[in-house]
Amino acid sequence: MARWEPDARGRLLQAALDLFADQGYEATTAAEIAARAGLTRTTLFRHFADKREVLFQGQSTLVSTATAGVRSAPADASALEVLRCALRALADEHVPAQQEIGRRIDAIVATSPELQERAAAKRASIAAAVADALALRLGDPRPAGVLADLGVRAYYDGFAAWTGPRAGEPLAAVVLEELAALLAALSAALDPADA
Amino acid sequence: MARWEPDARGRLLQAALDLFADQGYEATTAAEIAARAGLTRTTLFRHFADKREVLFQGQSTLVSTATAGVRSAPADASALEVLRCALRALADEHVPAQQEIGRRIDAIVATSPELQERAAAKRASIAAAVADALALRLGDPRPAGVLADLGVRAYYDGFAAWTGPRAGEPLAAVVLEELAALLAALSAALDPADA
DNA sequence: GTCTATACAATGATAGAC
């Protein structure tokens, strides 16, 4: 029998979601979150570097997943196929149970500049990881960066659709479809004669 | 004759650059920066919302500049031409005197995750401003977002080249050239048959 | 209108006990 209740991190996330939704992010102290999770403030900061990371804990592995996803692509894959491998790897990190949590997190992040800043940093880290891994494969940082931006945009927009109207479909399918839509939109925008 | 030395913000920036380079960002307190600028801690926080903004003050107008740049484009301009208008507007915010400061800021930001987070948030804000303004013009958020990413990447990469090896050229020219290079790299990556 | 003095809540780090 364990000396402590298990899953301290998950309990802290639930507590934070409840309190932030109730009182707002700024009005909620780290001590309150910890208390609601049955812990102390010190323990919260043992698990997370700061108050924001309680909310973003689900994204902590995405950077290494993105890198691994690029490296997992077959040796003869095209640049676009490599990008799709990375997106599939990222999408596989999420299960439908996270859709509800994702919605709640998004709603809270939208209320706080401090949280939006952390969200932007996370997205930038993932984009940089994809860009670096792709640059290594392609031998050229320019297409790598552009493709990484495209892929990360598809991933975020696809994730948003998956937590909303397209909750029933597999995340990977939604994301890859979004990537195709972005590429088509880009072609159309760059070559207006297509109209 | 003025009662106080002018340009408090500029003096705070100089003080921060010196101290951060000397002791590191974390080891430098807001009180030290203010003292070196001949001010008090209270006054620093009157001018800037937080310690990080002392460094990023030069980017405070870029979001509105980006929006204005998109709106300043001729009514019959293509999507790409509109994007170029925005980039020219952004580039015109900077003068060669900022090259040295830009280099010093970059070096310091590279040492601190907290500063990198702020930098990522600034970049994301500019990208979002361009994307929103473009979406309004194009009537479709998808190409707008992709083009905004492309443009912002060209702007940042161009700026980095301008503070380094291409210091002698006009920033706008470097950025627009970078945009062309990114577009060419993308085409080549998406259509490998071109080789 | 800009600067300063002071007090304050909260963050995040640290050291040591269970």
Add this chain to the structure above:
DNA sequence: GTCTATCATTGTATAGAC
């Protein structure tokens, strides 16, 4: 792994000085 306790610093709020 958790807890108590303490500490410097951030960032805010409020007051007044030149």
